[in-house]
Amino acid sequence: MDRPIQYATLILICLFTLTACFGPTGKVRLKTDIDNAELFIDGEAKSPIGKDLIELELSAENHRFEIKALSENGEWRYYGSEDILIPEDVIIEKKINTKSVATEKRKKRLALEKKLNEANRLAEKVKDEFKYRQAAERGL
Structure with a gap:
């Protein structure tokens, strides 16, 4: 009798875990004010980004987007960030502006x-x- 309960519990845990992994998603279209930059989402490097829009599908929740770049001559560092709430089954469009520091x-x-x-x-x-x-x- 204990074994079927253990199996049922294990199956329920697996289903909840899978549901969390494959939860609702939304899309964001992003661009920035400089070319040759790197996009970080929630602290993790994700993709190159520039003045042209890129489209990403993400979990429907709040995410931290950061733009980081170094000028070609290495004299300027660019940084911009924004917290964006990704709504479920919606495409939003954002431009993240950067500031430069010597x-x-x-x-x-x-x-x-x-x-x-x-x-x-x-x-x-x-x-x-x-x-x-x-x-x-x-x-x-």
Whole structure:
């Protein structure tokens, strides 16, 4: 008598598990404001994304969408995110905008350029002072 109850319980657990795995779904069509980005859903890398729409089928629930990218020259990092509730049996369309932040590579390059410009200004100042003194010596 105990065995049939155990089997029935096991079957019910399996059915509930399968129902949860294959629950209701919805579709989302996404794009972003930059090309060559990576889409993360609930913290997991999913697919490349850009300015053209891509369509995904997901479980009908709230999901966290994140866009991450690095500029071709490596000087800008782009990031955008949005929490989107995916309704059951519906297709929604969203655009996730990104914000840019300068990377360390850019900060170092700008600091180096600033030092170079300061050195060039100092060199011009020294050169002008030298010419002035030469002219003053000739005039004496």
